[in-house]
Amino acid sequence: MPGHDGRLLVYALVDQAVLRWTQGRPGDPDWRGPDVVPAPDVTRLVVVQGGNRYAHLLGRRVREGEDGRLAVDFVYAIQYQAGRPVSEWREVGSPQTAKSQQLPGVPAAAVDTAGTLHVFAPTADGRIALRREDANGRWERWLDLGASAALDTPAAAVASTGRVELLAPGRAGLMTWCQGAPGAAPERGQDFPVAALPGSVTGLETSAGRITWYLTDVHNGGIVAVRAGEWPVPLGGDPGDGRHAALATLLDGHPCTVLAHRAADGGVVLGVCPAEDERGGVWWTETGVACLGDPALARDAQGRVVVLAVTTDGELALARQTGDPGLVLGDWIRI
Helix, strand or coil, X not given: CECCCCXXXXXXXXXXXXXXXXXXXXXXXXXXXXXXXXXXXEEEEEEEECCCCCEEEEEEEEEECCCCCEEEEEEEEEECCCCCCCCCCEEEECCCCCCCCCCCCCCEEEECCCCCEEEEEECCCCCEEEEEECCCCXXXXXXXXXXXXXXXXXXXXXXXXXXXXXXXXXXXXXXEEEECCCCCCEEECCCECCCECCCCCEEEEEECCEEEEEEXXXXXXXXXXXXXXXXXXXXXXXXXXCCCEEEEEEECCEEEEEEEEEECCCEEEEEEEECCCHHHCCEEEEEEEEEEEEEEEEECCCCCEEEEEEECCCCEXXXXXXXXXXXXXXXXXXX
16 A cells, blocks of 8 residues: 555564565665564454555454453554554454453454544444544444344445445345445445355445445356446456455556456456446456465556565565556566
C-alpha cells in the first residue's frame, strides 16, 4: 500500500511478528527492511488504510486463559508515516463474553473517509458484530448486524462517498450490508445466490459509489463478480484457496480493473477488464512466478501497477508495469 509520501509499504505476519518493508524513495527499486514489529499471540492480520494514508493493523489474538481454554480478542496498531515506528498494540476486545465457549473468527476492517476504523467480527454462532470509533476516538459498543448464518472471514470496502459496505459468505449465499449515509449504522442490502469460499472475497470501488465484490465460487471453483442491482458474473479461472486482489487503474486512458490471485497450481495470475464490464470478458495471463499466500496489487508514485508476492522460497518479489500499451510487467525483482 502507498504511504503518506508515496512510498510503498508491505506488511507480512510471520511467527508472532509483523515484518514491514518500506520503499527507499517513491518509485525507487530499492527497499528497506524488513523492520520487525512484535505481535505476541497474533495469528491473523488485516491491514487497511484510510484517505489520510495511515496504516491500521488489526490482529486476531489467541491466548490461553487461566482455565486452560483459548480466548480470542482483537488488537490494533497504527503507522502514521511511512518508515516511522508503529504504535503500541491496543485492545479492541471481542463481541463474545469471556465465559463463552465459542470463539470469534477472522475479522474484516475498513477506514471510512472521516478516518474512522470499523471492525467487523464474525462469531462462531453465525453472527456479525461491528465495533467502531466515535467522533472522539473512543470505541462504541459492539453492534449486532442481525446475521444468523454467516461464515468466517467477511470482507469490507469503502466507497469514495464515505459509505462502508460489508459482504459476508453465508450458508445460503452472500449477505451484504451498506450504510445509507456516511457514519450511519449498516443496513442489510442485497443477497446473492452464490456460495463464496470464505477468505476469498475482495471489494473494490469500480465506479463512483459502487462496490464490486470478487470471490471464488465453491461449487464450480471459478471466480465470480457481484455488484448491487446486477446478476453475478462468472469470470472463469482456476484460483486456489486464497483471497483475490483488485485494483482500479487507467490503462491506455480507459478505467480498468486489475485482478490477481494465486492459482490452484500456485502461480500468480493476473486479470484485466474494463471497469464494470466483466461480462465482456476478463483477459487472464500467467506471470510464470509461483507464490506462497495471496499476491497483492498497488500503484506506485508514478501510477504504475505493482504486483507483489512471496516466492516459494520465502522471499518478497515484485514486478512493475512497463510503459508498453496495456498491462505489461517488467522482470520480477527480489526485495
